[in-house]
Every structure is written in C-alpha cells, then in structure tokens.
Amino acid sequence: MMDYQLNVPAILRRADELYGDREIVSRLPDKSWHRYTYADFVSRTKRLAVALRGLGLSDGDRVATLMWNHHEHLETYVGAPVGGFVTHTLNLRLHPDDNTYIASHAGDRVLVVDKVLWPLATQFVDRVGFEHVIAVGAGDTPDGAIDYEELVASGDESAFAYRDLDERSAAAMCFTSGTTGLPKGVLYSHRALALHALTAAYLMGVNEGDTILPVVPMFHANAWCFPFTCCLVGAKQVFPGPHLDPESLLEAFEQEKVTLSAGVPTIWMGILQALDATPDRWDLSAMRSMTVGGSAPPRAMLEAFGERHGLKIVHGWGMTEMCPIGTMSGGPGQELGLSTEAMYDKRAQQGTAIPFVEIRARGADGLVPWDGTSMGELEVRGPSVSSSYFEAPEAADRWTDDGWFRTGDIVTIGADGYVEIQDRSKDLVKSGGEWISTVALENALMGHPAVAEAAVIAVPDDKWSERPLAVVVLREGAAATDGELRDFLAPSFAKFWLPDRFEYVDEIPKTAVGKFRKTALREQFASATPVENV
CATH class of the missing domain: 3.40.50.12780 (ANL, N-terminal domain)
Structure with a gap:
C-alpha cells in the first residue's frame, strides 16, 4: 500500500x-450576506x-x-x-x-x-x-x-x-x-x-447535497470537525457570524434551506421556545438533522422537537481531547426496530463509540461490566484521542499506564455498547455513601412544563455529607412550587435522590461554551439559607 x-x-x-x-455563505455583522x-x-x-x-x-x-x-x-x-x-x-x-x-x-x-x-x-x-x-x-x-x-x-x-x-x-x-x-x-x-472528518461524514451522512450551518463556534472543540468535514465532501457551508439569537438562526435555516446544524443544548432550547411561540412562521422542511453536543440534552427537549415540530436531534458526546467526537446516538441505523418511546430513550443517551474509538469504564474495583447499571469513569483511546497535553507534564495522570485517556465522566455502558453519562466525577453528589447523578435530575426537571433550565449541585449536609440542591429558571409567566417539582421527579427516582432544596434564579451562569458553571452555583448556594417556594 x-x-x-x-x-x-x-x-x-x-x-x-x-x-x-x-457555495459558502456568511452573515456579516450588519446582517448582510456574503x-x-x-x-x-x-x-x-x-x-x-x-x-x-x-x-x-x-x-x-x-x-x-x-x-x-x-x-x-x-x-x-x-x-x-x-x-x-x-x-x-x-x-x-x-x-x-x-x-x-x-x-x-x-x-x-x-x-x-x-x-x-x-x-x-x-x-x-x-x-x-x-x-x-x-x-x-x-x-x-x-x-x-x-x-x-x-x-x-x-x-x-x-x-x-x-x-x-x-x-x-x-x-x-x-x-x-x-x-x-x-x-x-x-x-x-x-x-x-x-480521519475524524471522514468519520464525521459517515456518522452524520454529510455529502455534497447538504447545506451545513454550524452554530457551534469554530473556537469550541475544533468546531466538531465541521470545517474539514464539509470541505472533504463539498457540502455547502453557511456561517451565522455573531448572530446566534433564535430568530437570526431560524431565518438562516429557512433562507438557505439548511439540512444539518449543530450546537449546544442552550442553543436548541432557545430555538424550541421560538418554534413553540410561532409554530407556523418558519419553514424548516429542508432540515433533516440537528446535532446537539457539549452537554447531555434533556429527553423532553428531544421529544418536543420530534413530536411538535417533526425535527430530529442527533446527540453526540466528546471532548476537546478527542477532536472532539467520541460517541453518537441517533445516527444512521441506530434506531431500527425501536418503538417511539425507546427511540427517545436511546437518543437521550450518549450513544455508541464512533469508529476507531474504543471505550471502557473503571470503578473502584477495576473495569466495570457493560450491564447498563455499573458506574465507572469512562476511559477512551483511538487515533483521534490526544496522548498528552501540550507542554503540561504535570497532567500526565490523565492517562492510564496502558495509554487510555481518563475522561472524568462517570458513565454506565449497556450490553449494546450505549454509553450513558451519569455525571462529571467532580459533580456527582455522594449522599450517605450513595451516588446521585445531577445530570439525570437536571434533564428530568427540564421536562416539567414550567421549567426552562435547571442545574443540580451538591451542598454540604451534616447528616448525609452531601445533598442535592436544584437551581431552577422558570419559563416566562410560569410558576411552580418546591413540592410540585419534587412530586414531578418522585416517580422516576429513589426518594433519597430527590433534592431537599430548590432555588429560583433568573439565569444560570454558564461557561464560555454554554455549559452550566456549577462552581459559581456552589459558591452562591452552598452556605445560603434555604427559602422554600410554597
């Protein structure tokens, strides 16, 4: 060869x-098109x-x-x-x-x-x-x-x-x-x-007939490889410039007949609210898929797009250290034979490893079985996975002795290879010796009709060491009490998982790439006096 x-x-x-x-199309700062x-x-x-x-x-x-x-x-x-x-x-x-x-x-x-x-x-x-x-x-x-x-x-x-x-x-x-x-x-x-560009084209079915609008910034995690993938297959590229508000994005989707887009959950939640407010205003019939990444999407959001607007969201997980895609859910062939409910359940998970990326999870006693319940830290290896950081020898412990990268994500892996992230290792709540997944609670809370956003953090507790606290942004004009939200969660979680406290805010602080900034929430609420919303 x-x-x-x-x-x-x-x-x-x-x-x-x-x-x-x-064609390559860009929206300029003055909203004109190049x-x-x-x-x-x-x-x-x-x-x-x-x-x-x-x-x-x-x-x-x-x-x-x-x-x-x-x-x-x-x-x-x-x-x-x-x-x-x-x-x-x-x-x-x-x-x-x-x-x-x-x-x-x-x-x-x-x-x-x-x-x-x-x-x-x-x-x-x-x-x-x-x-x-x-x-x-x-x-x-x-x-x-x-x-x-x-x-x-x-x-x-x-x-x-x-x-x-x-x-x-x-x-x-x-x-x-x-x-x-x-x-x-x-x-x-x-x-x-x-290799990653070729793999991404296969995973998302990107080809010369597509029109791609990456909402994900080109400075975020290698732009999820879209610039190279589109150039490799000749897909039309549409760039939104600085105009990332829902109305501007929807205008671009409709005008340019975008077939595939990609962004973090906060972007899609804003798009969903705009579509719900004016469902007949936008013609998105050309859109065949929207990719969400950066953090786990709420199942309720995936279902709302599909059932109310006929739009499919594909879910990807990855990291800067992985070029960045590591797993995909909802890709070609992954949902054959599934019922509608099972399809959304699977799509809310992080999916299976992409070609040439291998996965395993490690618990306190070694590698955990792929049984869908045993939790461990996800480890990965492959040709698109970094083998070290740039001039940072102090971080060498992020790699195992046999060369796998420790992601810091706590996961379960099903018998079918589906990964489901339970939490970041630093964000898990350990209450009375038992682990509680903040991600699972957050995504469930965001399925409540009154909740726009929700973040769950661990706060100190004299009896249990830590307990979950939910920070909630309510939808405009909506109301909910602590008891209503706790009752909404109760059918899906063990009693000890349910948050003892709820705090209501106008906005949840976010990182530069749209993820919840939980360090700020912990600083704000860890020692605050709880006030129950009744």
Missing part, C-alpha cells in the same frame, strides 16, 4: 478538484498560506484566531495548516487573563482578529506580544495591524504548491476550558483531523 499522507492539504486539494461551484464559491475559497486560502509564509512564519508556528464563524475564519482555519502552520483558535468569551495565558503558553506568533472584536483583543494583545496582528472585516484597520484583505491580495497564488506534510505533524490547537486548574492545550495532528 502507498504511504499516502492523511493531511489537510489533501482535503483542500479534493475541494479544489471537485467542488469549485459549491456569498462566494469553493473555487473562490480555495484561491484565497492558497494566497493566505503564501502570505503567512511571507511574514516569516516557519513550519509548526502557531497562528491564533479570534473570530466569529465566517468565510475568512474558514480560510485561516484551513490555510494555516495547509501552509505548514498550526491554527490556534482563541475563545472570544474567555477572560483576557485566560487568553493571555493561552496564547503565551502556545507561543502564538500571529493573531488574526475580527475588527468588531478588536476591543476584546486590546485587553490582551500587548501582553502576549504577537509579532503580527491581522484585522478582518469592514472598517478601519487598527494602528499597527495588517488588513486581512491586503494580506490575502499580497499572496502569489502561483507560488503555492500542495505539500506532502507529515500526517503526524500538528495542524490545529485548542485549549480546554480550564474549569479545574489552568487551561491545557491539545495539539491535533493532520492525521487525526483527516
């Missing part, structure tokens, strides 16, 4: 040869790669991005690794101190930043000391920065050549959220991205 390098240049070359007439073809994208990406080399960059140098989802970000996403460099996405929702640390630790030499995000960039740019800052979009270019369009225009396309880059060299970089300790960098190899 030929020693063919699985790399990003091979993905771009395929797009170059086969998909030149396919349209061009894959042929335009490929040409500009080649020129960008040449121009970056002209700035003095060498193979392996990091090119940081601070941008919304749009065509220029796609050009950088692909152009940097095609040129032999490493795309390093910075999270625009992080504190400037975090981005200062992340960019400095990564050794970023260049920053490509949206002009509309320049006020954010100024809070850390000087502290990092980038050699070059490249400003993207309409408007004045900040002093000392290079205008992106001028840089692309300066690249000589005739000087570009597809390189046979080593598939095990670095292509992209992303840092974990750093919910415990400092953020840690993950370097993605060309090989990992190529």
Whole structure:
C-alpha cells in the first residue's frame, strides 16, 4: 500500500478538484450576506498560506484566531495548516487573563482578529506580544495591524504548491476550558483531523447535497470537525457570524434551506421556545438533522422537537481531547426496530463509540461490566484521542499506564455498547455513601412544563455529607412550587435522590461554551439559607 499522507492539504486539494461551484455563505455583522464559491475559497486560502509564509512564519508556528464563524475564519482555519502552520483558535468569551495565558503558553506568533472584536483583543494583545496582528472585516484597520484583505491580495497564488506534510505533524490547537486548574492545550495532528472528518461524514451522512450551518463556534472543540468535514465532501457551508439569537438562526435555516446544524443544548432550547411561540412562521422542511453536543440534552427537549415540530436531534458526546467526537446516538441505523418511546430513550443517551474509538469504564474495583447499571469513569483511546497535553507534564495522570485517556465522566455502558453519562466525577453528589447523578435530575426537571433550565449541585449536609440542591429558571409567566417539582421527579427516582432544596434564579451562569458553571452555583448556594417556594 502507498504511504499516502492523511493531511489537510489533501482535503483542500479534493475541494479544489471537485467542488469549485459549491457555495459558502456568511452573515456579516450588519446582517448582510456574503456569498462566494469553493473555487473562490480555495484561491484565497492558497494566497493566505503564501502570505503567512511571507511574514516569516516557519513550519509548526502557531497562528491564533479570534473570530466569529465566517468565510475568512474558514480560510485561516484551513490555510494555516495547509501552509505548514498550526491554527490556534482563541475563545472570544474567555477572560483576557485566560487568553493571555493561552496564547503565551502556545507561543502564538500571529493573531488574526475580527475588527468588531478588536476591543476584546486590546485587553490582551500587548501582553502576549504577537509579532503580527491581522484585522478582518469592514472598517478601519487598527494602528499597527495588517488588513486581512491586503494580506490575502499580497499572496502569489502561483507560488503555492500542495505539500506532502507529515500526517503526524500538528495542524490545529485548542485549549480546554480550564474549569479545574489552568487551561491545557491539545495539539491535533493532520492525521487525526483527516480521519475524524471522514468519520464525521459517515456518522452524520454529510455529502455534497447538504447545506451545513454550524452554530457551534469554530473556537469550541475544533468546531466538531465541521470545517474539514464539509470541505472533504463539498457540502455547502453557511456561517451565522455573531448572530446566534433564535430568530437570526431560524431565518438562516429557512433562507438557505439548511439540512444539518449543530450546537449546544442552550442553543436548541432557545430555538424550541421560538418554534413553540410561532409554530407556523418558519419553514424548516429542508432540515433533516440537528446535532446537539457539549452537554447531555434533556429527553423532553428531544421529544418536543420530534413530536411538535417533526425535527430530529442527533446527540453526540466528546471532548476537546478527542477532536472532539467520541460517541453518537441517533445516527444512521441506530434506531431500527425501536418503538417511539425507546427511540427517545436511546437518543437521550450518549450513544455508541464512533469508529476507531474504543471505550471502557473503571470503578473502584477495576473495569466495570457493560450491564447498563455499573458506574465507572469512562476511559477512551483511538487515533483521534490526544496522548498528552501540550507542554503540561504535570497532567500526565490523565492517562492510564496502558495509554487510555481518563475522561472524568462517570458513565454506565449497556450490553449494546450505549454509553450513558451519569455525571462529571467532580459533580456527582455522594449522599450517605450513595451516588446521585445531577445530570439525570437536571434533564428530568427540564421536562416539567414550567421549567426552562435547571442545574443540580451538591451542598454540604451534616447528616448525609452531601445533598442535592436544584437551581431552577422558570419559563416566562410560569410558576411552580418546591413540592410540585419534587412530586414531578418522585416517580422516576429513589426518594433519597430527590433534592431537599430548590432555588429560583433568573439565569444560570454558564461557561464560555454554554455549559452550566456549577462552581459559581456552589459558591452562591452552598452556605445560603434555604427559602422554600410554597
């Protein structure tokens, strides 16, 4: 067999040869639309790669991005690794101190930043000391920065050549959220991205006839590999820019006839509320699937989309350390022969491992059986799983002695290989020596008609060591008492699982990628005096 390098240049070359007439659409800050073809994208990406080399960059140098989802970000996403460099996405929702640390630790030499995000960039740019800052979009270019369009225009396309880059060299970089300790960098190899793009296309059935709108930011967990997957198969790409409110997204879904989208549960909960409010307003007949990831979705939400609006949600689980997809539920062939109830039950679970990812779970006494009830920490391995963090030897204990990655997720695995996450190891409630899953309680609570969002945390208890406390956001105009919510949960859970306390808030604090920030809730409520809502 030929020693063919699985790399990003091979993905771009395929797009170059086969998909030149396919469209890439971006929504700009002023809500106007930018349209061009894959042929335009490929040409500009080649020129960008040449121009970056002209700035003095060498193979392996990091090119940081601070941008919304749009065509220029796609050009950088692909152009940097095609040129032999490493795309390093910075999270625009992080504190400037975090981005200062992340960019400095990564050794970023260049920053490509949206002009509309320049006020954010100024809070850390000087502290990092980038050699070059490249400003993207309409408007004045900040002093000392290079205008992106001028840089692309300066690249000589005739000087570009597809390189046979080593598939095990670095292509992209992303840092974990750093919910415990400092953020840690993950370097993605060309090989990992190529295999993951091919696998994602198979799992979600993505092909040239699709129109894909990734709501998931390109700075979040490698954008779930959509940029590379779409380029590999020639799917039309639609980027929402900074407009992530439900109405703007629904407008884009309808106008561009989007067939597949992807985002975290909070995005889809907002979409669901908008559809429920005006069910006949939007034509989403082209939409065949919506992928939810980032955290476990409530079963009630999956069922509401399906039964009230005829829309299918596919559930994926993964991590930054996994490129990021690890398991999928609701994919092709997974629901054959299931009743409607069983289908939603399965779809709310995290699904089976994707091809070339292996799973196991470890409890206190060793590996646990695949019986659907025994809980243990999920461990994974595969060609798209990181084998270490970037220059972080202190975190080597995240890998077992035989090389499996410890995810930190407590799961059960069924006899059919279906994974169901019970909790993050740090979020489980241990009450009287028994484990209580906060995720299960949260998803059940969000099935109550009065509840918009719910997060469950452990709080100290003199008798039981810890007890569950539920923090609830009620729907606008709705009401519920502690007793009503406890009674709603009672048929599905053991009595000792039921929360002793309920706290009602206007909003649950979230991380930069839309997950519940439970550290903030624990600080707020762990020692607060309970007030019962009767």
